[in-house]
Amino acid sequence: MSKRQTILLVDDETRHLKVLVKAFLNDYRVLFARSGDEALQLVQQEAPDLIILDVMMPGMDGYQLFGLLQQDQALRQVPVIFLTGRDGEADERRGLEMGAVDYWTKPVSIDIARIRARNHLELKRHRDLLAKLAITDSLCDIANRRGFEDYLAREWHRAARTGRPVSLLMIDIDYFKAFNDHYGHPAGDQCLRQVAALIDKTLSRPADLAARYGGEEFVCVLPETPEAGARVLAQKLRQAVADSGMVHGHSPLGNRLTISLGAATLQPDEAGDPAELVELADQALYDAKNGGRDRVVVAGMVLTTLAKAESG
Incomplete structure (x- = not known):
């Protein structure tokens, strides 16, 4: 109805x-x-x-x-x-x-x-x-890149007026090409849908937005969220995928599907550009992948091993 x-x-x-x-x-x-x-x-x-x-x-x-x-x-x-x-x-x-x-x-x-x-x-x-x-990704039924960029721009300008921070998570499915090559593209599409659903379900606030950024990459816009909150949510997302039971038999990380995440937080101002936040989160994601994958890296922090991230 x-x-x-x-x-x-x-x-x-x-x-x-x-x-x-x-x-x-x-x-x-x-x-x-x-x-x-x-x-x-x-x-x-x-x-x-x-x-x-x-x-x-x-x-x-x-x-x-x-x-x-x-x-x-x-x-x-x-x-x-x-x-x-x-x-x-x-x-x-x-x-x-x-x-x-x-x-x-x-x-x-x-x-x-x-x-x-x-x-x-x-x-x-x-x-x-x-x-x-x-503004909706037809495969994953969450926001697409256009929807993400529009929403981030609105939240950036709103945060500039209110003086509140905005956080961004960038997420990549580890070794997704190997998954597609081994299981086939229909299974790959189903994997993307399952990961998107897990991300969307884990976001607890109505103002938080999950979007497909492209390929096997996803993003989450977290308005009024400080760095500590973004880090906690990133760890919850990583754990949710790890606990999902999705199998990836061709991943060097074991017989399971995993994700890597980069997190960034800024206090926007009207003179700034939301692309700054995207660049920071993207660099943090690169560091997470370069550091071994299946981990969270927060922009501006020293690359953190998985064990340290979970104990912190």
Whole structure:
């Protein structure tokens, strides 16, 4: 069963709010706000699927609120319907030129409103599906490289504003070419899917992102995670694969599948580039592979043997 879509109603008139809430409550999840400021707080917590926005409100009016929403990359994708008691062509043109998907004049016909809202929400569902497919790896069903780069860029800029660190893990399946050569590419694909599922399952926070970087390499973006936390999670991931029971009979490390991990942490600033974090993690992964594989190396630390990493 698909998740119920969310409609945000913004109107300072309680009577109109009650009518619209009643109209949509049976079919959708409905949020409401009585001012532009209240609406801004709500959308920062969760982006709705549709916003029905009254134009004429005290303080911040609908046009001003819409302008602020357009400045946010994620909220810019949310369709907005303007709602107003004025039916002038100039007002309607202004709203549509700003980017609103529709313009309703009060009093609204509830039956027509339901149909129009349903149509806009269906279009939004299709756009979301296409957007998800564009950033999802079709084999492993986690984010692809494009999805990873987009997410890292967003988290980098957010961390620059909040003053919080961002950590990155880069992961490589050890001796994967030998695995493919011995077991065949279908088995190799199944191996990639299993490792991706283990990584995704081990990430416990909703904000953490697992992605396929390319080939047999994966990455994990860990917002608001200091170096110590990244190191602990990297060790958990290595152990999860080691304990999975996946067989690799042609690995010099034994009759089991293993992974190597590089971890890096930075405190972003707006003048910096997320590529700096990727480069650090990539170098740490190179050190892990060069040091014997099946281990975790943290950028900026002396290459650590597996025994030391596990005891630390």
